[in-house]
Structure formats: structure tokens, C-alpha cells
Amino acid sequence: MDRPNYLSRIAARFEVQPSVALLGPRQCGKTTLARMYAERLSGSSVTRFDLEDPTDLAALAQPKLALQGLEGLVVIDEIQRRPGLFPVLRVLVDRPDNPARFLILGSASRDLIRQSSESLAGRIGYIELTPFQLGETGGQNVERLWLRGGLPPSFLATGEVASLQWRNDYVATFLERDLPSLGIAIAPESLRRFWIMLAHYHGQIVNFSELGRSFGAADTTVRRYLDILEATFMVRLLRPWHENLGKRQVKAPKLYLRDSGLLHTLMGIPDRAGLLRHPKLGPSWEGFALEETLRVLAAEPGDAYFWATHAGAELDLLVHSGVKRLGFEVKYTERPQVSRSMRTALQDLALDRLTVIYPGDRRMQLAERIEAIGLTSLPDVRADIE
Secondary structure: OOOHHHHHHHHHHHOOOOEEEEEOOOOOOHHHHHHHHHHOOOOOOEEEEEOOOHHHHHHOOOHHHHHOOOOEEEEEEOHHHOOOHHHHHHHHHOOOOOOEEEEEEEOOHHHHHHHHHHHOOOOEEEEEOOOOOHHHHOHHHHHHHHHHOOOHHHHOOOOHHHHHHHHHHHHHHHHHHHHHHOOOOOOHHHHHHHHHHHHHOOOOEOOHHHHHHHHOOOHHHHHHHHHHHHHOOOEEEEOEOOOOOOOOEOOOOEEEEOOHHHHHHHOOOOOHHHHHHOOOHHHHHHHHHHHHHHHHHOOOHHHEEEEEEOOOOEEEEEEEEOOEEEEEEEOOOOOOOOOHHHHHHHHHOOOOEEEEEEOOOOOEEEEOOEEEEEHHHHHHHHHHHO
16 A cells, blocks of 8 residues: 655655654554655665564674665664664764665664664654554545554455454564564563553553552553553553643543554454444544544644543543644544533633544534534544644
8 A cells, every 4th residue: 555645754854864763563564665665766776674684684793884885775674673773873874975865664662762862863853654544545444444453464454354363463473572572571471461451441541550450560560561562652641731720630641552453452352343332432433533633633742632620521632733722522423512521621721623523424513613523534624724
């Protein structure tokens, strides 16, 4: 599947930086996208290194010698396996008339960014590659994307059984091979139990003490496990927004599993019928719609929050877009209506607009500055904002 938006973003970053880091979860399509980008560079040489390949690892045993004579595009895949390459890359990109551009692919955000920010500050641009988005798969595939998630092999599988089997294998491989390869020494079965437990907390405000009691571990252990899953793009901790309103506001984050297909796998939901009967139907839709909204708006982590008060008012998503404050509520209903909580959020947070996202296909004005819109029409919201 072609992903022209990301290809354009890579090209734009290379206009201003000698290196670009493409970050995202395993199997989200980073290698394929890098190959697509390389194919567009007619007349330029392309050299690829896959750090999961023993031959390529051996070739980079002396990294400066291996890389300094290269020209054109140099792609280094799974670079988090060799963070020691970053100081070498800094030396290479600082050469006068540097003849190479480096496209770095990685599956672990936090460690990768820490290493690169130390060595490549001011020399690297970051792009987070997500699994397939609704704008790429088409609105006609919204239920398929919701059920299977956006990881390409799951979404493109020949049937539901094959998709579910792939996701089960993905979870096992992630726990048993991928995390140990990052130096994370946690028993796979322990982290699996924790991940399954998180699936049942999906869409809820995090209470670390409660999570610790449920899991039978200390708060520090829970936080460490959450950090690992967040850093590998499996979990989103949506931060709370609070300001001086004279009201007691929630100050703990909200938890979501980022890929709806993996969420359904961990909750034991095999198909559409099982999803529609499941008590987590509403939170599942909320997390799916929230991820799609953030992707459409291209919102940075520091611009996205939720808001809630101890009196019961809440807003699923608050996005700062330039000087505008945009509010979003997600409702799994055919007939969205304005609630008291929405009016409170609109007034207290001084929102420029509040959008209710629902599964339908009609766009409806519910009240002044409050509009209901089908998930497939989200790109229209971005167009309105711009």
C-alpha cells in the first residue's frame, strides 16, 4: 500500500537535515516505506544495513570505516540494536560537503531518541510512522481496520482467522524476542499477564497503586513495565490537562492500547460479533477513534491531553493546534447529543470548537461550536482548522 504522505514528509525533512529517524512499532511498515522512498531517488546510490542481519552487523563492526566512503542514501534498520553508531553518524554528517544522507529506522522511541539527541542534536529530524490509518485504507474499511488494527500483515491478512493468528504470533515474538534484544530482561509470561491486564484498563485513568495491587507488584515495577510498553509504541499514556479553574481536576494519565487489533487479541475478541457483544465495546471504539484523530491532526505528544474534574465533567481529547483549542468527544452511538459535560468543557476550557466523533457518516451541527462528525470525515476537520 502506497503511503504518499509519509514519503513527502521524509523528503521534506531531508531538505533541512542530513539525517532522518523513522520511528514506529515493529511490523508497521518502516522497512517497506524506506524502500519506497529509495525507489524514488533516481540516479542516487542507496546502501542498506539491517542490524538484524548478522552479515550487516559484521560489516559495521568498524562503523566509521564501513560508512565514511558511502554516498547517496544510507538506510540503517533497527538501529536501537547498535546505539553506539550515533557518535559515528555525528562525525560523518558534520563533514564538509557530506555526500551521504542517513535514514535511520527504529522500533524503540525513548532509548533511540535519547541516544540520537545526545549525538545528533540539530542534525536529525524525527517522523513517527504509525500502522495503517483510515485515510490510507479508505472509509469503506473502517470496521476492518478497527477490528484487525493497522499493522499491515494483520490488516491485509486473507481472513479473520489468519489475521488473529498473526496478531497472536506478534505478541509472542514481541515478548520473547524483540524485548530481550533491547536488553530488557523481564520474563515474557509476566509481561504478557501485565499487558493483558492493561487491555482491561483500556480507556481508564491510571491508578498506579491499584495496578500494582492487581498485578501483585510494587508501583515502581508497574511504572517500569508501562514505560517499556509506551517506549515501544504499544501503549499510550494520555496526559491530563489542568489549569486554574477553581475546580479539582484529575492529574493522573489515561491509558490506551494504541493498536485496536492487539487490544482485541489480548482481550480474547476473535471477530466482529465478539466485539459487538463485548463490554469493552465503547472503550475500544474510543481508543480507535482517538488514535485516528491524533494521526489526522498530526498532533505532537505535547499538544494532546484529556481533561476531567472530580465533579464528573470530562473531555476525551484536548488538542492544542497553534493558538486554537480543539476538543473531541468520542461516542459509540447512532445519535450523538450534547451533554452537560460537553457544555462545561466548552466553557471552562474556552474551546474554539468541540467535535463529537461517532460511527455514522453524517455531519451534524449539535449546538454553537459543537458538531458531530463521522470518523471517516475526520480529514474535513483538519481542512477546516487549516
